[in-house]
Amino acid sequence: MTSLRPRRRTLLRAAPLALATGALTPVLASCTRASERLDAESNAVPEVDLSGIEEVPEISALVPADIRARGELVNGAALNYAPGEFVGSSGRAIGYDIDILAGIGAVLGLATRTEAAVFAQIIPAVGSTYDVGMSSFTVNEERLAAVDMVSYFQAGISYAVKAGNPYDIHPDDLCGKRVALQVGTYQEELSIERSQECRDQGLGGYDMLAYASNSDAATNVAGGKGDILMADSPVTAYAVARSRGTLEPIGEIEESALNGIVVSKDQPELAEAIRVAVQHLIDDGHMERILAAWGNEAGMIPTAEVNPQP
Template structure:
């Protein structure tokens, strides 16, 4: 569930999360200095991933040895600017790109781009796009897409669910969302369903940054947080377990690695490398490092959606 439009320029600091999935509207990045109760930045050590000669041999004869990846580094925990200097490409998609490079015996160069500009540049400026792109019919007309993760929406509550909330009945609660997100729109639908059923409406509190939503859940100002599943799961990790997921992931859909349609050899090599990382458990381990679920087991090419 990746946004359709790109975010504004990133304000880097010790932010918890940078954005959630948006629809037609744009989300706003947090201001510099926003934090929550805990903010440690995980990373996966890809140095243990070894080259697979048979897969590396699948690369095009004219491959120059560097896998160039287009990314929109404004969507924690998948891809954002972090590290000691706040300027280093970081996140589970970045870790994945590096792991794919290890399997292929290639250097990896991750470059920031506006989200909407990535797919048009596949095959010219970038070899691939790994940017939490939902697989849909429009994108499948433009590029090949290799499925690698399933993401949706989740509710989160304070650890232990002290108010004993039921994800199937959140009527009468106070719900926090980030403005401009899918969940921002859905919260009103959920509230309307409550009033239609004769129950108390949901009080929806909207915040300009996901960090603010998380902070207010930890502090008890809101009862429940509604966000993208990777965002909510990462928030639980970053707060040291002060919040937890309520219920299951809803509206889950696959995301894919984008490769040029006319580059069958590179597509096949990346698909084989992705499947290898799945089979070896590396991909699941990368997501575990970031506190995120949703790893797929099959690197399906251009799945029906």
């Protein structure tokens, strides 16, 4: 069942994602050993060695003088979106966005610092409180009217099922199926609409299993309580990578869109410096290495752009 709504990806972040913070806890005591293994494995957070990324003088020379003099690039991020950006057991910001930012900083000869922020308040504060906003922002026309955005990743909606797909689930035919997702997300909103479409056609609606976190949704699909996990593609990929073979991806990524690093329109030189730094990470293989460590190399893009077409 395919939605006819305009293509976009998750916008809502009502509940923190606990996929890699050790909070992947079974909802029911009857969950299988497969889901328990998923819980244990999800505690493993990759440590990406960034020591091989060095300053590139011709790129660092593009950094505006005031930021170069300060020696630090300050980022605002909503730290509730594993595996993009979240809080690790040490209390520090971690995730593939944080590692990519550190790589960008290394190329530019800058230290990087991420400050926790409310998602909706990041963009208005870029250019004053923060130099950049790197928090899994989807590139769209509304944002491009307000800020510059440097593309670095691509994401959408994706699915996973229990390994072997024992219930013979197909993402394009979920009427009457048990769809596990996180409450308060775009996936929940979309599932409600698609479920109504099923009923309008005289079919059974979705049996929606809405959990407080995507981690709980993933756990219960691995354990057989849910038929299919529906989540943002980075979240699904990370869940599969950490599942020790108890989950497998299925279907194509839907509503795929670019993610972008937010820069103030008053700082075009900084946007260009970041674009060139991102392209350097892509061309030298560092970007793929970082994303692969987080199970998200499928989100690689070949070319970084300032203000790409949404």
